[in-house]
Amino acid sequence: MSDTPTIASLVGRADSIYRDYSLTTVREWKARTGGLAMGFMPIYIPCEILDAQGVLPVGLMGARDDLEIIKGDAYYQSYICHIPRSTIELGLSGRLDCLDGVLFPAICDVIRNLSGMWQMLFPTKLVRYLDVPQNFEPAIGGRFYRHELEELAEALTSRGARPYDAEALRGSIARYNALRREVRALYALRQRLPWKVPTSELYVLLRAAVVLPVDDATRMLSEYHGLALADESRLPLDQARVMLTGSFCEQPPLGLIRTLERSGCYIVDDDFVQVHRWIQSDIPLDGDPMEQLVLAFLGDAMASPTRYIDKAEKGADLVLRIQRSGAEGVLFASPSFCDPALLDQPMAVRAVERHGIPWTAFKYSENTGQFQVIREQAGTFADSIKLWSVA
């Protein structure tokens, strides 16, 4: 790789990190720093706590269609989504050995039960189920969440991480604020000029960003942003602008994202890799940093099928995102057997229908290999949107 990055070199590097089941960059980081590395499952964990204690957070997002599942299928029935079996496969085949533990955030019963399996399968590792509140009052859910975070910090220390330090956490919040800003900026650029930021590129960059140390990730995204914006060879095509929703946990194969783009869709907002978008604005750097993390989770997190929506109307946030992104239609793209996504979908559909927004829906699995049907469906959908917009 030359010293001056190009779009191709950045995306190429991100792609190789995304494809590397053995987490080579994590192994190298550990060898270099002597720090601990903690895996985490989707959707969100407070990476700042880990970073502040010198621990590298490493996003685990299942596998692609090229991972041969040898052991994982023996752990799951056919009617359970794919991500737990590929995660088990990666674990049992030793590919995740460099991780000192894994965090399992509370998003659904599958991840929840997987945390128990992990405890038993990897007894020497740190395995924590990170419960997150569904009550958003600071004095109730906030207090509980703070306690969870304090316990997490202590658990990391017991494994050899630096003890919790408020100033270090403030510094980490600042670093993650910077990363979140870059992610938001790229999403904004893609909304404005989607031909400059193909989702297939943005996606692998985000996947690399959950594995790289925070400052590296921020730099990579920032460099890509500058280069993509400046690239005059990328010209607009007559594509439909769509929002893709439902893919917050098990991820579609990259081939599927490419298929959607090739079938005539500009994806102008999506639910992929949400960890660095979960908190939607900068977390304040004043006051008690742990408390600021808690308050951000309670008051500034994305709406998600995995969170209880207590005040607003269901789907209101989705509609707002559609409107803000200028999407002309919605692709409901959910993993097969994903309870949170699929149970949520009828409510989300009603919300978009109330606003007269066209939609279509399909399911996928992270190892889906055939995209022909989806290509035709998305192509027809994109064509119909374009026809309507002309009419």
Place this chain on the structure above:
Amino acid sequence: MTPTTQTAKKDDSQVRQKEMIARHYDKLAAAPQTGDKNVYTFVPGNLTELLLSFDLLPVLPEINSLQSAMRGKTAEYISLAEKAGHSEDVCTYVKSDIGMMRSGNIGPTGQKLPNPDLLLLSYTGCFTFLKWFELLREEYHAPVAMLHVPYQPDGRITPAMRDYVVKQLKDDIIPALERISGRAFDEAKLSEHLRLSAQAEDDLVWVLQSAKHRPSPIDAYFGAVYYVGPIFSAFRGTEDAVAYYRALRSEIEERIREGKGPVTPDGDIEKERFRVVVEGPPNWTSFRQFWKMFADEGAVAVASTYTKVGGVYDAGFRHDPSRPLESLAEYCLGCYTNLGLPTRIEMLANYVRDYEADGFLINSVKSCNSFSAGQLHILREVEKRSGKPGGFIESDLVDPRYFSAANIKNRLESYFQMLEQKRMGGAA
């Protein structure tokens, strides 16, 4: 989560249960006229005593779904829900409930159920509950009171978990119930209901543990779903429930004296050939047929985890009138599906040992990730720890499309043959 009518000859306890249920549904049906208020809520982590202390009537949609299945209605209900856009992949309890609502909301007794005055989302042991009541909120435009119960990943209740639940009870749930009922919270009344709960719980535990006898006087899976009915639903904390469990206990005492095995759909089991522990909920669409597959082989369930979804009383928990809210919190936290997998495995292995079972069976239901995700791991681990063979069958709760009778029967027959061979091998 439990059916309400026994299938063989009626004992005193069964008659009582039937009457209790009939009275309850009569009250619900009359609610629009009487002005009685009702609260829809879930079996695991239900707050029945608290509702009763406000004179509110509980409605359990899970029970309506399983009752609909036993009445052969769920194929139609599920199809209605799927036509309305609900995925074929998700929990069929939810779809059955939504289909039932769209078909006029006729409950198990053939009477119309009132719309909910409140949806009490006690979110214990299952994420689907959250989505279920979000869906019902849209259908009924009813208010929701949310009680988030943290999970027990390490099999222990921490003070932070308990405090979180108690605080929600105080700050959110009780005020919501006060609003709906128009009454002030009466802690003494709640405590009195909890006192009654503990009495009934003592007798229920006695009944469940009677399966340690040989032969077991009860079937602790199929039969026991009737036994847990009152305590898992609208009756915990009532004099009726106390009387029901007292009557049930004396009937079981009688069976033990007479050396009888359990009642089955076709009468008393003649010879207990196999003692098994069962994990997972039953199938409700072919409940009798499923049970018969066991009974025909002389297989008796001596313990089950399904009968712990509404409370793990045999591990010692009792509602405690002296600490009403803390006790309710601990109850919610302790329900079976809220326990981490290692705890579930330990519990199953202990059952196999304590009830001297020949093996254990898992009925894995397609609907329920809360139960099913991880059951293949449970199978291997319990085999390893107990040294007894495990069997694995797959079906669903209320979707008849996923009950393949021939397939399940084959599997069960092979499993029981294997147990027999092991026994003969062991004896040789």
